[in-house]
Amino acid sequence: MIPDEGRGGERIFRLSHRRVGLLKWVGALGLIGVALLAGSWGHMAMQLGQLEALRAELKDVRVDREALAALSVELAEVEGRYRIIRSLFGRDSEAVASNLWLPPLSGRSSTAESDDSGNLPNGWPLAVRGFVTQVLLEGVDGAHPGLDIAVPSDSYVRAAGGGTVLEVGEDEIYGRYVVIDHGSGYQSRYAHASQTLVLPAQRVRRNEVIALSGSTGRSTAPHLHFEIRLDGEAVDPLTMVRQP
DSSP states (O other): OEEETTTTEEEOOOOOHHHHHHHHHHHHHHHHHHHHHHHHHHHHHHHHHHHHHHHHHHHHHHHHHHHHHHHHHHHHHHHHHHHHHHHHHSTTOOOOOSSOBOOOTTOSOOSOOOOGGGTSSOSOSBSSOOEEEEOOBOSSTTOBOSEEEEOOTTOEEEOSSOEEEEEEEEETTTEEEEEEEEETTEEEEEEEEEEEOOOTTOEEOTTBEEEEEBOOSSOSSSEEEEEEEETTEEEOGGGTOOOO
16 A cells, blocks of 8 residues: 555555565565675776786886896896906916016126117017006096006016116005116106016016016006106007007
């Protein structure tokens, strides 16, 4: 019975037991459908959250892959440099001098004479190739008047040309050093030696061993500092000598 205010009466609807049961089933199915729909929405929301998490992980993986690729390139470069340095600084480095004169055992002047053509300081000042780490710099702050050649400690340092030992000494800058006068205004300096093997006024030949390389004086690693001067002015050694 449903009141009908417009007519001032009531409306009567009669439902059989069968219809009531049918309505119950329809309502139950509706509730089940709503529950299933809500469950599917929850599952979809969960899947969406997992998808976002996977996307974030994938982005991290890509970043890590790019970093790994960059690291691989850098490692290859470092290994390449290491191979070069190992070949240059190894004790089995290939000698580049066929005419290598050792200093006389007495430490006195060599009795052998050199002609003028052998006096010019244009020979490589080491018995190994070495690695040039610093070239001549002029007219700037921190000017550098010669070459720095990285080489293992106690490598043979050779006279770049024949001449007379002008000075053998040691100071805070050059460490142990040798200066040779080649005549015609040319002089050469060999610095940071671990040991000097000649004496002042001693006559030396081209390629004669005059010292052993080291890291004395103002030095951070074993190397030879090599200068050539003409009438007191620094000359770029690379314009006169050729690295083997």
